Amino acid sequence: MEFVSFLIxxxxxxxxxxxxxxxNNARRFVVYVSSAIIIAVAIYYSVxxxxxxxxxxxxESTEIIDKAMLCGEVFLMGLIVVLSxxxxxxxxxxxxxxxxxxxxxxxxxxxxxxxxxxxxxxDRFTVIMCLIVAVVGCLICVYATGYxxxxxxxxxxxxxxxxxxxxxxxxxxxxxxxxxxxxxxIWMYFFWEITSVSSFLLIGYTKTEEAVNNSFRALWMNxxxxxxxxxxxxxxxxVLEVGxxxxxxxxxxxxxxxxxxxxxxxxxxKSAQFPFSKWLLGAMVAPxxxxxxxxxxxxxxxxxxxxxxxxxxxxxxxAGYMVALVGGFTFFVASVLAITKSDGKSVLAYSTISNLxxxxxxAGVGTPQTVWAGIALVIFHAVSKSLLFQTVGAIENxxxxxxxxxxxxxxxxYPYLGTAIGIGIAAMYLAPFGMLISxxxxxxxxxxxxxxxxxxxxxxxxxxxxxxxxxxxxxxxxHSSDETCDxxxxxxxxxxxxxxxxMAIALCxxxxxxxxxxxQPLVESIYGSVGTVLSDTDIIIMVIMLVSMxxxxxxxxxxxxxxxxxxxxxxxxxxxxxDNGSFVDSFGGSKQMHHANWYMTNIVNxxxxxxxxxxxxxxxxxxxxxxxxxxxxxxx
Numbered sequence: 001m002e003f004v005s006f007l008i009x010x011x012x013x014x015x016x017x018x019x020x021x022x023x024n025n026a027r028r029f030v031v032y033v034s035s036a037i038i039i040a041v042a043i044y045y046s047v048x049x050x051x052x053x054x055x056x057x058x059x060e061s062t063e064i065i066d067k068a069m070l071c072g073e074v075f076l077m078g079l080i081v082v083l084s085x086x087x088x089x090x091x092x093x094x095x096x097x098x099x100x101x102x103x104x105x106x107x108x109x110x111x112x113x114x115x116x117x118x119x120x121x122x123d124r125f126t127v128i129m130c131l132i133v134a135v136v137g138c139l140i141c142v143y144a145t146g147y148x149x150x151x152x153x154x155x156x157x158x159x160x161x162x163x164x165x166x167x168x169x170x171x172x173x174x175x176x177x178x179x180x181x182x183x184x185x186i187w188m189y190f191f192w193e194i195t196s197v198s199s200f201l202l203i204g205y206t207k208t209e210e211a212v213n214n215s216f217r218a219l220w221m222n223x224x225x226x227x228x229x230x231x232x233x234x235x236x237x238x239v240l241e242v243g244x245x246x247x248x249x250x251x252x253x254x255x256x257x258x259x260x261x262x263x264x265x266x267x268x269x270k271s272a273q274f275p276f277s278k279w280l281l282g283a284m285v286a287p288x289x290x291x292x293x294x295x296x297x298x299x300x301x302x303x304x305x306x307x308x309x310x311x312x313x314x315x316x317x318x319a320g321y322m323v324a325l326v327g328g329f330t331f332f333v334a335s336v337l338a339i340t341k342s343d344g345k346s347v348l349a350y351s352t353i354s355n356l357x358x359x360x361x362x363a364g365v366g367t368p369q370t371v372w373a374g375i376a377l378v379i380f381h382a383v384s385k386s387l388l389f390q391t392v393g394a395i396e397n398x399x400x401x402x403x404x405x406x407x408x409x410x411x412x413x414y415p416y417l418g419t420a421i422g423i424g425i426a427a428m429y430l431a432p433f434g435m436l437i438s439x440x441x442x443x444x445x446x447x448x449x450x451x452x453x454x455x456x457x458x459x460x461x462x463x464x465x466x467x468x469x470x471x472x473x474x475x476x477x478x479h480s481s482d483e484t485c486d487x488x489x490x491x492x493x494x495x496x497x498x499x500x501x502x503m504a505i506a507l508c509x510x511x512x513x514x515x516x517x518x519x520q521p522l523v524e525s526i527y528g529s530v531g532t533v534l535s536d537t538d539i540i541i542m543v544i545m546l547v548s549m550x551x552x553x554x555x556x557x558x559x560x561x562x563x564x565x566x567x568x569x570x571x572x573x574x575x576x577x578x579d580n581g582s583f584v585d586s587f588g589g590s591k592q593m594h595h596a597n598w599y600m601t602n603i604v605n606x607x608x609x610x611x612x613x614x615x616x617x618x619x620x621x622x623x624x625x626x627x628x629x630x631x632x633x634x635x636x
Contacts, residue, residue: 001058003045004120004181007130010038011174019167028145028492031166035138038173042134046127050518055525057118057183057246065119069190070107073100076197080219089216095223099193099230103186106234121183121246124522125375129180129305132382133298135503137173139496143390144169144289146492150397151287158206165205169293172198176298180305183244185233192229192270195299196222202290203283214282221279225269225303232262249312257632260310261319261625267310267363268323270303271356273330274617278610280353284345288393291345292386300356301378307363308374312526315366318631322624324364326617328457330357333613335464340599340606344392344402347468348385351428354461355381355435361454362442368523368530369445373438376519380434380507384427387500391421394489394497408595410476416487418476420497425476427504429469434511471597478595512543 014034021027049056077100084093144166152160175198178191196219204215236242236259242251248259272280280300284291293299307323314320331354338350355377362374395410395417396402411418427433439462446454489497507514524530574583574591582592 001120003041004058004122006041007038007045007134007177008174008181010034010041011170011177015167015170015174018170019163021163024149024162027162027166031141031145034170035141039134039138042130046131049122049127050124053521055121055123058120058122060118062119066107066186069187070104073103073190073193076100076193079197080223084216087212087216089220092216092220092223095220095227099223099227102230102234103189106237107186110234111237117247118244119184119187120181121244122181123525124518125305125308126180128375128379128518128522129301130177132301132379133173133176133180136382136386136500137176137293137298139499140289140293140386140390141166141169141173143292143393143493143496144287146490147289147390147393147397148287150490154397154400155206158208161205165202165287165290168198168202169289172202172294172299176302179302183246185236185243185245185248188245189226189229189233192266192302193226195294195302196226196270199283199290199294199299202294203286205286205290208285211285214279214285217282218279221269221276225266225276228262228269229266232259232266235259235262245309249309255632256313257317257319257628260313261322261628263306263310264314264319264323265621267303267307268326268360268621271300271307271360272303272353273326273357273360274333275614275621277330277334277353277613281346281349284349288345288389288396291348292389292393298382300352301382304356304359304363304374304378307360308371308378311363311366311371311374313366314364318624318628320364320366322364322621322628324361324451324454325620325624327357327360327362327364328454328461329613329617329620330354331361332357332457332461332464333609335461335468336604337606337609338468339464340601340604342404342597342599344395344404344407344472345389347404347472348388348392351465351468352381352385354465355385358439358442358458358461361457362445365446365449365451365454367445367449368527369448370442371526372519372523373442373445375522376434376438376441376515379514380427380438383500383503383507384424384433384435387427387497387504388421388424390493390497390500391417391424394493395421398488404472404475405596407472407475408478413483413485414487415484416494417489420501422473422476423501423504425469425473427508429465432511433504433508434514437511475595475597 011034014030017030017034018027021030077096080096081093084090084096148162148165152158152162172195175191175194179188179195182188182191199222200215200219203218204211236248239255240248240251240253240259242248248256269276283294286294310319314323334350334354334357338347338354341347341350359374359377359381362370362377392402395407395414398414398417399406407421411422428435430436439458443455443458446458520532574585576583577590582590585591
């Protein structure tokens with residue numbers, strides 16, 4: 001209990017200290033020490049809980065904390081209303097007042113009685129999320145100490161508000177710990193709203209018109225999900241007389257479908273699924289650390305975390321159909337749209353939306369096999385995507401560009417950065433890294449469940465995923481006549497980037513252990529005895545791929561050194577100047593050969609695809625929602 005309380009409260013204390021710390025060296029010291037403490041406590045507690053094995057519940061009497069949280073909700077509402085009035089944004093203020101008013105009404109006037117047995121709950125899934133938030137989240141905070149120094153050196157037009165930025169990063173970490181440990185639905189809702197407000201404030205960091213508009217879009221879309229969350233709590237309390245997530249999961253009354261649909265809607269908004277994807281795309285205007293922390297590694301994981309928790313209640317009903325179809329559709333469409341982007345962060349944003357869609361689809365199907373695959377995707381996506389965001393940020397600070405077309409031959413010009421981003425990209429889609437194996441498990445589970453639509457979404461979405469990752473990776477590895485340059489990335493950034501690289505490789509090597517010792521017991525604790533998701537044959541194939549990752553490059557190096565080659569000039573659209581990189585054009589001038597990718601913008605119109613995708617996804621939500629109402633009607 002003490003460790004859980006510490007992990008929730010300590011980041012808020014660190015946030016207060018950082019907000020008051022003006023000296024850069026002192027701030028750096030506080031970030032390093034606070035991050036090290038959080039990581040150490042999280043790892044120690046997680047290991048002890050995994051060894052113990054069983055789930056635990058904490059806190060049964062918390063009247064003072066409940067009242068403090070209610071005051072916190074009023075404060076958040078006041079903050080949103082004031083900022084909305086300042087920037088003339090009506091919708092966020094209305095949504096915030098609505099949901100906070102409903103919670104106040106429920107807490108003070110409408111509750112039938114005290115139904116909550118335990119406010120906090122910890123199982124293996126909680127432990128997994130705890131490690132992701134602590135390790136990945138804190139490393140990103142360490143990365144930010146060096147990144148923001150370079151950022152403000154290059155962007156003197158923006159006011160230096162690093163005290164605020166680091167304070168909000170740690171507020172966000174505390175809120176995420178509170179969310180994942182909460183069993184009480186009202187507590188979970190409180191921390192859910194803190195993450196929404198933290199995201200809103202970080203997206204608007206630069207205070208430009210674009211940043212402000214994008215931050216308010218993120219806010220109102222997440223508040224819309226918050227209204228759904230709020231209504232779910234009210235129905236659960238007043239009709240089902242249920243106050244915790246675990247009680248909800250063990251409610252067998254058909255009327256439980258009402259809060260499930262509402263909570264699933266909240267999960268879809270937080271996970272940036274169509275038609276709510278715009279907020280995540282707009283969030284890329286923020287400095288890279290906030291993109292890595294809030295919008296790839298942790299915040300958006302809050303949405304899929306809730307959906308995966310609800311998965312057992314979504315098997316074979318219209319709540320599950322809604323979530324699965326929206327998720328599968330988002331996976332496919334976002335992967336297609338990623339092909340059209342040359343901006344590195346935009347590609348990563350679409351890739352995030354796409355992979356969250358696949359996790360969402362796994363939750364919607366709700367079988368043990370799909371939940372296994374979904375949780376595996378959560379683990380590997382968090383590490384790989386965080387690594388990619390950080391490396392792209394370092395590349396931008398180093399070269400002045402994050403455009404993929406400007407990364408030609410990056411592996412030669414900046415070998416360390418080229419290696420880092422190469423590992424990150426490989427971890428997203430190549431064997432034997434965990435993302436590919438997890439997609440394999442998802443495909444197998446979709447086939448076993450007989451869901452043809454999801455199988456098609458996964459197959460075509462994976463094909464387009466292969467396309468955009470391959471062309472980026474080849475751009476980095478392609479021939480370049482540029483000379484090798486000195487590494488300009490700060491040591492603070494390399495602490496995090498290097499650790500993420502090591503974690504990506506270590507997770508790859510440890511996948512069989514993770515599958516058998518962590519994921520399998522986790523699924524069995526939720527569903528009871530289930531068959532193995534990956535057979536012995538699958539494990540053997542994974543081991544072969546893992547060994548091949550080491551053996552094949554060694555054999556290739558040996559064979560390459562032993563083969564005699566003869567240099568030859570090639571035809572390069574004109575008279576070759578002898579270096580296979582430049583030529584004489586038809587006007588007699590010298591031109592450098594340039595390798596360029598195809599972005600299919602003449603085939604895929606981003607704006608039109610967004611309009612169509614939002615319309616289709618909205619239709620799925622409305623139709624499945626109406627059918628769920630009909631299905632619920634039979635339960636009365």
